[in-house]
Amino acid sequence: MNATEAELQETIYNSRNLTRRWLHQSRKCWVDNAIERVSFRGMLACEIGPGSCIYLPKLEKNASQLYVTDIENQHLTVAFSFSKKSEKVVVLEDDITASKLPENFFDLILFSEVIEHIPNASLVLNNIVRKLKVGGILILSTPQKYSFIELACKIAFMPIVIDLVRKIYREPILETGHINLLTEREMRKHFANQGLLVVEAYKCGLYIPILSEFFGKFAVKVQKYLEDKVKHTPLSHILWTQCYILKKNEIHTD
Incomplete structure (x- = not known):
């Protein structure tokens, strides 16, 4: 993993900016809890695109065997390092757009913050x-x-503006690489087309520019309050992350 990427992975969950830290940790908290709630003895699990591998401890704890796949060497390196601590973990280089993983095999697949990086x-x-x-x-x-x-990112990553953003945050800021952002309606249409039933849906992560950058704990308090007010309203699209627990239907038409 190159230095810039390593620094970014370290800082986003432990950022000195309290809003940035809260945005990432609140998503992690939901995913960790979701893993716990759907897990059962003997479960075969897989994480596709583990990034900095923050979910591997929770998955390894709950699965009888855990497969971890990615196409990025820097992420595979972190996963291989983790796998040395547990015989239950199998790390594979695999491209989910042309995957060689076995079919009808896994009880649980985690796919967090990945689909937005893939065109199709x-x-x-x-x-x-x-x-x-x-x-x-x-x-x-x-x-x-x-x-x-x-x-806000569309503005923040413009030339000159990004230099100012980095001065304000004083920690690594890289372009998101989000090439396929989807609305809730678009996501649910994809799920229906693939025979995936929505068991649970959740949204989180309100970011308010300026407030987030300069008002610390007060900003987080205000954003948490407003997030709770809008998450079940038509304004919920302003929240950053949409999270789902999905179940493969008995009938799946290719």
């Missing part, structure tokens, strides 16, 4: 569903297309 959501979801057993669970999270933070 339908292809990816179809491949994932193929890997799940009937009744298998997919935990998926992805940014919302029109969330405040994604809209």
Whole structure:
């Protein structure tokens, strides 16, 4: 993993900016809890695109065997390092757009903050569903297309502006690489097309520009309050992350 990427992975969950830290940790908290709630003895699990591998401890604890796949060497390196601590963990280089993983095999697949980096959501979801057993669970999270933070990023990463942003945050800031942001409606259409039933849906992560950058604990308090007010309203699209627990239907048509 190159120095810049390593620094970024370290800082986003432990950022000196309290809003940035809260945005990432609140998503992690939901995913960790979701893993616990759907797990059972003897479970075969897989994480596709583990990034900095923050969910591997929770998955390894709850699975009888855990597969970890990615195409990025820097992420595989972190996963291989983790696998040395547990015989239950198998690390593979695998591209989910042309996956060689066994079909109808996994009880649980985690796919968090990955689909927005891949152009063809339908292809990816179809491949994932193929890997799940009937009744298998997919935990998926992805940014919302029109969330405040994604809209702000379009400005923040403009030339000159990004230099100012880095001075304000005083920690690594890299472009998101989000090339396929989807709305909730678009996501649910994909799920229906692939025979995935929505068991649970959740949204989190309100970012308010300026307030987030300069008002510390007060900003987090205000944003938490407003997040709770809007998450079940038509304004919920302004929240950053949409999270789902999905179940493979008994009938899956390719």
